[in-house]
Amino acid sequence: MPTTQPTLPEAAAAAIPLHVPTAHQWLSSTTGRIAPDGYSWMQAVCWAHLDNTYRPNRGHGPQHIGNTTLRVAVELARLAPCRPGVDYLVRVLKLSKRTVQYHLGILREAGLLTYQAKGTRVRGEGGRASEFIWTIPAAFDTALHLITRVCDRYIRALQGIADAGRATMKRLAKMARKLMRRPRRSRPTGPSGKRPSSAPRCTPMEGGSSTSSSAATTTSPSESKLETGNRHAPAPKKTRKARKLNAVGRRHQLAYELIQQVPWLHRAAVPRIAWVIQDVADAGWTAEEVIAVINEQAPTRTVHRPSGFLARRLAGALRRFDTPAKRQALVTWWRDSREAERARHVEWEGAWQAPRSRAVTRLVRQAINAVRHSDAPAGRPVEQDDQALTDDQLQVLRETAHQAFLAGDTGLVTSTVAFRGRVEAERIYGAELVGRALRLRSASSHLKVGAGL
Incomplete structure (x- = not known):
């Protein structure tokens, strides 16, 4: 990566300082839009790096979005949900704890990260890491001439881009793709930094620094083996194919996904839920399609028997949605419906729980x-x-x-x-x-x- 700080032509024209106060670093008060995925978010991070208009209010620590900030952002873009622990980033990036905290603060102050839940320590449960949401500041949409529309799921959704911002968007996409590409694993090295070798390396046609010639101990193979090769040569390693799940495995996999995504199923047992959804699992349904059928009806405040409630919601669903097109239409409705969005945020265990203190x-x-x-x-x-x-x-x-x-x-x-x-x-x-x-x-x-x- 170049050492000089490149700039964008839109940045010189705008020259607006990129700084978000602490009060607007929460999801409920942010002015930016939610990024749909880590790759789109990395384009905004690369833009903030090239734009170079971020200026912190403190007089110590990093003063701009640099290469270390990009390294931290790449690790955050690979996490879904984005709940990174500081110790995890220290171990993966080989940085100090204070450096990681500085650059997380830079991403928040630049409007690229917002709190969804701030980390805390709970008595008897240990510490909890903060959960962030990838956000794209409004200055990014203005600088790249993006056209957005109101969207219930992402606050604002990208609708189009003007011709003036296409060249810059291609540049940012190429830069983000290069950063997101995982580096190749380097070969193991010994204590002196040289690759270990079990035998001296033979270098024909060139001189070596060794006092004894390795060619003196080399023996030519017999003529009988020149055609067929050595019989005792090690066989090439075979790549192991991915294990294919049978019907029972698909049922348990679908049950596990539902338990992870549906709040009132968190305490249910995977084998029992797999038995309830065996028909839809055998028909090739996905977890998203099952959740759409569950939210087709009005939600219930309290669920006493999750498995029985799930079986009641899925009764007759296999007959009503017997084609993939019907199920896809139901999933589309569930994503866009306000009633379904409100149902996903209902607290199933009750309106309020008494404080522990x-x-x-x-x-x-x-x-x-x-x-x-x-x-x-x-x-x-x-x-x-x-x-x-x-x-x-x-x-x-x-x-x-x-x-x-x-x-x-x-x-x-x-x-x-x-x-x-x-x-x-x-x-x-x-x-x-x-x-x-x-x-x-x-x-x-x-x-x-x-x-x-």
Whole structure:
């Protein structure tokens, strides 16, 4: 890769600093669009590298998107979902922990990565890595003259490109393809850096540095073996073909894919689900087609028996969707339907789970009782608690709800709204946090969440 920093002609014309503040580095508040795959995202990363308009606000660490940033981005583009641990990147890229953290921050500040769930440590479960979403900044679409349209799944979807940006797009595609290509494995080397050899290498027609000639110990083969060759020569290694699954293997593979993708099937056993879906698996159905049939009907809030619920949803499906064309039409509807999109975001285990911390539970109970006490009419008995909430306790409760919201959990706020009403919830947590939590819970796509903030 060249050492000089190349530039793009569109960058000189735009000259707009590429920097996203911390508040807009979340999926719910980003202004960029979601990349459909890692290759498309790497084109945007290459553009940011060539554009060279990113400038950090800090005075230490890397100051631009360089070759190390591209190395980190290539590893992120190969992860789906993009949940890289810092220790994993340190081990794979042979970089220091601080360097990896710097360049992850650069990708976030450039609008190329957004948080979907920030990493944290859970008591009894260990640490969890942050989960990112590949995003393409709006400056990329403007610089390359891309035409986008509104899309529920990707916030904005690419519709076309003007002639002025085609040459630059070809250049970025070639650069991204070259970076994504895996390097060849180098031959093992010894401690001195030279390739190990079991016998001295013979170099005919040229002199060698060895004092003894290797040709002196070489014997010519007999004339009887010149035609047929050596009988005891090692046979060439045969490439092992991929194992082909039988009917039972395809059933278990489809069952495993469904358990990984459908939330209310996570606790189900693979053999039992394989027995339920044996008919559709034998007919060649894919996991996406089965999920489309499941979401054809209205979702249920709670599923008590996942295998029985799945069998009920698949009853008669093999007869109604007996051709690949019908199943493909159903999958297309499921992808584009807002009702199906909302069904994929339903929390099947209930609207809210109680917090694990006893201190937070006590604060919630005190807050609800304090509000109930302040609004109770005269002559009506009210549940009393140990003491009313102080300002410090109320601040702790608000911070706890805010941290839970950033992690994608709105249950603390929405349960208070359901129990005491929105007015009282806004008195406890604030109008802004309550509004954002309700929009996140009822949104049918990431576009609505981002547009409302």
